[in-house]
Amino acid sequence: MDLFFRTITWGGSLMVLLPLALLISLLFYARGRIGDAALLLGGLLGASLFVHILKRLFARPRPEVENLLVAMPPDFSFPSAHTGQAVAFSIACALILSRQNELTGALVIWGMLLAFAVLVGVSRVYLQVHYLSDVLVGALLGGCWVLLLSRLLGLWLPRS
Template identity: 35%
Template structure:
């Protein structure tokens, strides 16, 4: 079963590298992925929400979901699975700095979808914009050859689970 998923990961990465690569997309994907570095854009959104009295609860949920996704994804799962990044396996040059951590799951994706999950659960007007940005950040990780498709899909799942945990806990 694992071999089946590895084949899908490799085919998807190969398709992107052979059919979608361009100078312009390289530039755009670098910018998009940087927005997700260390949850930067999501921390800013959460902080702005906290500073606005009407969105204080949502801001606290956003920052809490980011903490939970970081602890589970970066702190526990990555160091348990220890999956090498595509660039290490395929020995390809990267157009961004080589990430220092393991590949599975995608932390950029997990944090992005942790925030999207909170925004959807709270009915925020920002949910569609955040979803579009989260999808772009997730795709950029595959495009830039630092994650496999399965890393990103597991990051989506992890992020949504973390947002659900936080949303349910704060609602109690």
């Protein structure tokens, strides 16, 4: 389990999600799907920005643990950026997919995205670099931001 969670936790990092979101957003943009590109990239970057602002405001120290499986991140604990970013990315992708006609394929991918986001959150607690409340608030923040952004983009941009 240690290796599994050390691997899955990186799925929520900006080092993984940002290049992926940029690539997918560029493909959307090239196909004239500006709203989808803005939702995916804006959702990820906005969630990351918000959680890092809150980290500075709350300045909650990370758990004090010996024999960590990963290096303790240098920033504050609350809220979890990895979780917020993974949830934001997953919900943005799920919302974009929900506009497609293929329901069966979309449901399978929705399930995979949900599992990914949950596993990233669980990995942060398992690896003892976050408290459960850090992960829950990170997930809530990432999800709420993407839903709000989706609503705002719906007001300004035509549907793709």
